[in-house]
Amino acid sequence: MSILKNNFVVTLFALILVVSTKTQVSLAAVATPPLTKCFIRVDNPHLSKSIIILRGFEAVKVNAVSICNKPMRNLKFTVEIHKKGLIRNHKVATETIKIPGWIATNKKIENKATWVKCENRKASRYFGVAYAEAIIDEKKMRTLPVTTEKTISLPCGT
Amino acid sequence: MSLDRGDNFEDAARDEAYIQLYHQLESQNSSRYEELAKELINKKTLVLKVDNFWIKYSLDRKGCSSHIFQDSENAISARSWIRLGWSRKKKERELPTFFAKTETDVKFGLGN
Numbered sequence: 001m002s003i004l005k006n007n008f009v010v011t012l013f014a015l016i017l018v019v020s021t022k023t024q025v026s027l028a029a030v031a032t033p034p035l036t037k038c039f040i041r042v043d044n045p046h047l048s049k050s051i052i053i054l055r056g057f058e059a060v061k062v063n064a065v066s067i068c069n070k071p072m073r074n075l076k077f078t079v080e081i082h083k084k085g086l087i088r089n090h091k092v093a094t095e096t097i098k099i100p101g102w103i104a105t106n107k108k109i110e111n112k113a114t115w116v117k118c119e120n121r122k123a124s125r126y127f128g129v130a131y132a133e134a135i136i137d138e139k140k141m142r143t144l145p146v147t148t149e150k151t152i153s154l155p156c157g158t
Numbered sequence: 159m160s161l162d163r164g165d166n167f168e169d170a171a172r173d174e175a176y177i178q179l180y181h182q183l184e185s186q187n188s189s190r191y192e193e194l195a196k197e198l199i200n201k202k203t204l205v206l207k208v209d210n211f212w213i214k215y216s217l218d219r220k221g222c223s224s225h226i227f228q229d230s231e232n233a234i235s236a237r238s239w240i241r242l243g244w245s246r247k248k249k250e251r252e253l254p255t256f257f258a259k260t261e262t263d264v265k266f267g268l269g270n
Contacts, residue, residue: 048173096237097269112172113263116240117255158241 038068038136040146045081045126047154048115060092060156061115062128062148067108072134072141075099079114083158084125084151092116092126092158103134122157176266183265184258191254198222199249208264215260219244222253224260226268234268 042064064079078096082089095114103109111130128148134141184191198204204215214225221242227235240256242249 092241094239098235
């Protein structure tokens with residue numbers, strides 16, 4: 001009975017392996033380059049110089065830009081600021097801009113309104129995340145979340 | 159088509175103009191923002207009209223969200239959320255900044 005059971009497990013494992021290998025091979029065979037060249041660039045978190053100089057308090061800020069080689073409409077462009085925690089990370093701010101009308105090919109769309117005031121000068125580590133969705137060629141397209149290149153330690157407790 | 163890689167694409171002129179407006183609104187409306195903070199904490203939601211935009215504020219356990227929109231569905235709109243923490247004191251202290259920020263976003267122009 002035990003041998004039968006083991007055989008079944010081995011056969012099942014082999015079957016899964018064959019199917020997954022076949023799928024990978026067939027996927028590789030039909031892979032095509034992406035139809036659109038749409039990018040999001042998200043800058044590293046930083047302390048806004050203008051806010052410090054003009055307002056006297058400090059704020060952590062994340063900027064992002066989106067650009068696409070196809071016209072799009074109904075763009076929703078989101079930028080989030082996250083703080084690294086001991087056990088888990090905390091989202092501290094999010095900003096979504098929604099533009100329902102048509103956006104011309106290669107037009108830069110900026111989201112520069114995402115910032116949060118520092119409460120104190122306690123060193124904390126921040127990173128930003130940006131993502132977008134829009135209708136391109138009458139299809140709803142969604143980007144994967146883009147995370148900032150670095151997690152930055154800033155003298156900014158929130 | 160490229161997104162030039164620099165250290166940062168902070169736009170100093172834009173940010174200066176934005177912060178000047180923020181500062182102006184914050185100093186002119188500080189007592190109104192404090193009152194609004196108390197009202198929002200009690201009611202949990204608040205709807206204001208600033209220029210031609212509606213701003214809907216909603217308080218949740220950890221933070222506050224705002225939805226800036228116009229009557230027309232075809233107009234640009236924005237949603238924001240900030241973390242305020244659990245305590246009422248902290249909410250009272252931080253909400254005026256959020257009100258000033260949201261009104262600055264409206265007056266500065268969404269998407270600018």
